[in-house]
Amino acid sequence: MSTSPASGTPARNALWPVLLITALFFFWGMANNLNDILIPQFKKAFILTDLQSGLVQSAFYMGYFILALPAAFLMRKLGYKAAVIVGLVLYALGAFLFWPAAENHQYTSFLGALFVIASGLAFLETSANPLITVLGSPDKAAFRLNLAQAFNPLGSLAGIWIGQSFILSGIEHDETALAAMTEGARQAFYISEVKAVQTPYLIIGVVVLAWAALVLFSKFPDAATKNAEEDTGEQVGFFASIGRLFSKPRFLMGVVAQFFYVGAQVGIWSYMIRYGQKEIGLVDKDAATYLYYALAAFAAGRFFGTALMSKLSPNLILGVFAVINIGLMIAAVVLGGETGMWALVASSFFMSIMFPTIFATSIAGLGNLTKTGSSLLVMSIIGGAVLTAIMGFVSDQSDIRTSFAVVAACFGVIALYAFTAPKGVKVDSLPASSH
Known part of the structure; x- marks a missing residue:
C-alpha cells in the first residue's frame, strides 16, 4: 500500500x-x-x-x-x-x-x-x-x-x-x-x-x-x-532569494519572454471577437464560436508539442513555433477577413507549448531559488495587462487588424529567447500550466 x-x-x-x-x-x-x-x-x-x-x-x-x-x-x-x-x-x-x-x-x-x-x-x-x-x-x-x-x-x-x-x-x-x-x-x-x-x-x-x-x-x-519553506540545500530568505535571481541573466530573459508571451496570448483571445465583428461582420455571439476553435487548437497543440519534445530540443520547438506565429500575425494584419480570422485561430496551436516551455527553461538550475523564481514568472503575467492595452490603443488609432502587429513583435521576443538559449541545458520535464 x-x-x-x-x-x-x-x-x-x-x-x-x-x-x-x-x-x-x-x-x-x-x-x-x-x-x-x-x-x-x-x-x-x-x-x-x-x-x-x-x-x-x-x-x-x-x-x-x-x-x-x-x-x-x-x-x-x-x-x-x-x-x-x-x-x-x-x-x-x-x-x-x-x-x-x-x-x-x-x-x-x-x-x-x-x-x-x-x-x-x-x-x-x-x-x-x-x-x-x-x-x-x-x-x-x-x-x-x-x-x-x-x-x-x-x-x-x-x-x-x-x-x-x-x-x-x-x-x-x-x-x-x-x-x-x-x-x-x-x-x-x-x-x-x-x-x-x-x-x-x-x-x-x-x-x-x-x-x-x-x-x-x-x-x-x-x-x-x-x-512550505525549502527543505534542502542552503536556506535562502525570501527577499534574499529575489536579489540572487537578479544575478541570473537567463532567468531574467525568461521572465521577459514570459511577459511578452502572456501579452500575445491574452491579446489574441481578447480581441478575437472584435476581429470577427470588424473583419467578417459577425455579431458578438457568433464571433465567440471562433474562441472554441482556438481553444481546441490550443489543446491539440499541447499534445503535439509535448510529443515532439521527446525527440527535439524544447528551445528549438519554441523558436520554430514563435516564427510560425509571427507569420500568422502578419497574415492577420495584411490579409484580414476570414483568412485573417483563421490565422488567429491557428496561432493558438503554436502558442500551446510556449508558457510551460519558457517556464521550465527559465527555472532550470535555480535550485533552492526555484519557488521564488516561479513566483516572479507568475508576476510576468502582467504582460496580459500591458500589451492588451497597447493593442487597444493601436486599434483606436488605426484598426483592429493593425493592432495584431503588436502580437507579432511579442513572438519576435520569444523567438529571440529560444534561439539564444545556451547549449547543453537539459529540461527533464515541462511543468503543467494554465496558460
Whole structure:
C-alpha cells in the first residue's frame, strides 16, 4: 500500500483532497476565458473604445502581478492549503462584486471586481500546482498533475459557453440605430446588457465560496498544511532569494519572454471577437464560436508539442513555433477577413507549448531559488495587462487588424529567447500550466 511520505496516510485517503484541488484548475480556466466575453460585452454596454475595453485584462492581470509575491510568501509561511482558501475567498468576493457594479452601472467597479478575482487566482495558481504533487504517493505525482491540468481547458471552454449562452445577447445596434432610439429605450438597452453578467457571476461566486468551505473543513495530508519553506540545500530568505535571481541573466530573459508571451496570448483571445465583428461582420455571439476553435487548437497543440519534445530540443520547438506565429500575425494584419480570422485561430496551436516551455527553461538550475523564481514568472503575467492595452490603443488609432502587429513583435521576443538559449541545458520535464 502506497503512503503519503509526509504523513503516512494511505494514498487513497488523499483522493478527496485531490478532487478538491483538481477543481481549482477548472475554476481559474473559466475565469480567464470569461474575460474574452466581457471585453465585447462591456464595449457595447458602456460605449467604450478598444483601449478602454481592453482594461478588463489590464485590471485582471494587475491582480496577478501585485499578489503573486504575497501569495508565495503566505504559501511558504502557512502552507499550501491556507493559500488555496485565501485564493478561493478572494475569487468569490470578486464575483459577488459584479452584482453591485451592474446595479450602479459603473465600469470602474467591474474593473475593481476583476482585480479581486485575479488576486484570488494568483494564490490559487501559485499553490495548486505544487500542492497536487504532494497529495499522495510521489511516484504518481506527475500523473496527478497532468490529470488536474486536463480540467483547465474544460474550464476555459465552460467560460466561453457561459459567456456565449448567458451574457452575450447577439443584439447589436450601430450608431444610427442608437441615435434613432428614445433616450429611455437606449438606456434600457445599455442596462440590460450590463445586468446580463449579474446572475452568472453570482452563481460562480456561490460555487467558489462553497468550495472554499469544503477545502477548509476537509482533512488534508500534513504536507499541505506545513510550512512550505525549502527543505534542502542552503536556506535562502525570501527577499534574499529575489536579489540572487537578479544575478541570473537567463532567468531574467525568461521572465521577459514570459511577459511578452502572456501579452500575445491574452491579446489574441481578447480581441478575437472584435476581429470577427470588424473583419467578417459577425455579431458578438457568433464571433465567440471562433474562441472554441482556438481553444481546441490550443489543446491539440499541447499534445503535439509535448510529443515532439521527446525527440527535439524544447528551445528549438519554441523558436520554430514563435516564427510560425509571427507569420500568422502578419497574415492577420495584411490579409484580414476570414483568412485573417483563421490565422488567429491557428496561432493558438503554436502558442500551446510556449508558457510551460519558457517556464521550465527559465527555472532550470535555480535550485533552492526555484519557488521564488516561479513566483516572479507568475508576476510576468502582467504582460496580459500591458500589451492588451497597447493593442487597444493601436486599434483606436488605426484598426483592429493593425493592432495584431503588436502580437507579432511579442513572438519576435520569444523567438529571440529560444534561439539564444545556451547549449547543453537539459529540461527533464515541462511543468503543467494554465496558460
